[in-house]
Amino acid sequence: MPSLSRFSFVARSGSGSEVGWNGRGSGVIEVVHQAANVRFFESGRFTLEGQDHDVPMRNVYRWDLHSDRVSLSHERRGAANAVSLFDLVASDAETLVSAEVHQCAADAYSARLTLVPDGIDLEWRIVGPRKDEHIAYRYRSR
Template structure:
């Protein structure tokens, strides 16, 4: 069994998501805040889908904003591909492919996802109770760090 395939049992146990967004000094978006929610997992063959639902509280605001996401994880022997199904399953947006980092045991984005002039990169760190997924977005108007904490309970 390849190292990538070993991540599948971990992903299928996830039930909770918490995340934070922090802009850097070069960010013009200023997108900042914390979110939390539930994850319903669907696993079929080499595909795992996360149906996320929860609330996001922008920094400095008193009212939470509801959110929903559908992320699709596709497993192959040498990579784990992540898609966002914001336009539906048939028009999913590819985000990045993650490959094994032999030194740390983490999965790292193999290439940056380009969205216009913005570059999206990520690191997935497996943990005993789930995993962390850190995104880094850089570009002419963006410098954002997103930290997702996916947990079993």
């Protein structure tokens, strides 16, 4: 993970979505490796489909490394206010999947992480009364 330096993603709403959050984002990540975790400090731009201007975006994800799983947390509001998302467990040699969904109000978040030769693909799925979202993240080295 420490050699990764950039990210991109495509967000697509499904037929059950009332959100319509279709667009593309990209930027750089600073990867900080600590004893038992890795943090991704993301900064970049997001462009909503049909718009001619982009907006700045920032995220911080913490990957806690365990012998049998990787726990993913969101630290956008700081480490002290981290939101534990889910544990990713092995599905096969190159793939980790969320062991359980992360429930945020009425919305259920799940993910699939795939190790690829030049980085990581992280597919998010968000389903709820108003949401039917798919976000395909690509983390890559230079």
